[in-house]
Amino acid sequence: MYIESKLEEIDEALFSVDPSEVRDPNILQEKIAGPTYSWLKAKTKIQFTKGLFIVDTYFENDRDLTDIFSISGEYIQISYLGKGDSHLMCAKESKPVGIGCVNCCYNRNTITTIKMPANSPTHYQALFLSKEYYLQLLKDEAWVANNSFYKNIMEGEFLEWGTCKYPIDYNLYHIFNEVTRGDWKRDFKKYYLDLRLKEIFLSLHLCQEELERATFKGINDENLEKIKTAHAYLIEHFKNPPTIKELARIVLLNELQLKRDFKKMYGKTIRSFIIELRMEKAKSLLGKHTVSEMAEILGYRSVPHFINTFKKCYGYTPKQGLNQ
Template identity: 75%
Template sequence: MYIESKLIEVNETLFSRDLSGNKDLGIIKDEINIQSYSWLQAKCKIQFSKGLFIVETFIENKKNLTDIFSISGEYIQISYLGKGDSQLVSSKEKTPLGMGRINCCYNCDTVNTIEMPANKPTHYQAVYLSKEYYLELLKNEVWVADNSFYNHIIKGNFQKWGACNFPIDYSLYHILNEITKNDWNTDFKKYYLELRLKELFLSLHFCQEELCNGVVKGISEENLEKIRTAHAYLIENFKNPPTIKVLARKVLLNELQLKKDFKMMYGKTIRSFIIDLRMKKAKSLLGKHTVSEMAGILGYKSVPHFINTFKKCYGYTPKQGLNQ
């Protein structure tokens, strides 16, 4: 498997890696920064080994930007657009990449043109696996026998980009961040990474089963998709959440319908959901930051308010949590 990303307007190669070598050298990390243009900043963190490529990219462009993304060999792609308004361009049409959604793809020897409009910052995360790596990774997993995506791969039935996608949930968001950041201080990084990859595919399997269950009672199919989009948007932006009015505009629902259907689908109000996300993140920050820093990271303007919310959620303060 060979993978390359080239930014056309500046003739810069963001990354270019051959992952088909005979030797497995473990997990190799690299960071790429493009900052020599007044209108463009691109930051890319990659990790790779034989048959595996993981990338997280941030791009800020004041002019339109085109990325030619090339992959050779049979590959599995799991990608997530957290921010941006990028489009996949073909000879027939332009397809939005779909912010807030996980896209799964199985394909071979592709060259994709991705357009990123000016003044729309882009953040994407993606995992690419060769077919051999994917099958070896999941060969002992019992659940794959019932997974349609896995069975398509076994049979060699390509699943083009967009054929299989899900709104992101907090579990997927957390797992994908763990995989792309890979900041574990351990001698078993590759082993731990493979466990997280298995967890990612299992979580995607659960998402697929959930979508197959059909429309939630009392919510139209059209509104169901809009509520899932709102849910995904909040997961990405819970540190600085939009107002109900702004969120309703983003998903093209009136405010009352948004609040009603969100609670019906997820069993909690939008405000409660945001608090839950912040508190889950807060727990993961314990011991890594001061209480004041945690409050700032999570978007709280008042440290006492953050402490009180944390205590109401967990029954102890952040400081007491450090001693438990």
């Protein structure tokens, strides 16, 4: 499995790695400053070991930018676009990558052209596993017996990019960030990373089951896609969330349908979902910031309102939480 990212406009490789040749059993890590141009800033972090490659990249470009992404050998890809308006280019069409969805594929020997328009900052995260690494990782997991993606890989049936995609949820979003950030101690890094990778694949399996159940909730396919987009959008923007009216415009669905189908799909209102996301984040901020700083980070204009919401959720105030 050989992986290269080459920026067409400047004819430079951002990175070029062959994880199959790595002999070090530990996870290797590099921060790549990227090429220096007045119109382009690129910041990339890569981690790799034999059969595994992880990339986390930010682009800020004042001109259109093209990334030629080449992968040789069989591979499993799990990728997430958190920010940007990227499109995949092929002979017949231009496909939007789609913010807020995790895309999965199983393929081999591919060259993908990704267009990133000017003045639209891009942030993407991606995991690439060799077939051997993937099968070894999940060989003892009981749930894979009922997982269609795993079955395709076992049987060698390729799945192109975009065939399997799932809306990001807060748990998956959090794990993805942990994996791509890679801040754990070197001695335990490989062990801990494999545990988190298993968690990602299990979360995707549960997402698949949830989507299958959605067909029994009376939500048609077109609306389901819009509800999933709304859900993913809120996860990225919960600190400064849109109004229901603004969200309805973003996903092209009327407000009543949006509220009704969102609750059908996720068992909670949009408002309660935003509060849940904020409180999950608030708990992770305890001890790192003052209460007023936490309120500001989470988009609360009133500190007392934030404290009351936190207490309703957890049964204690943020200050009391520091002593628990």
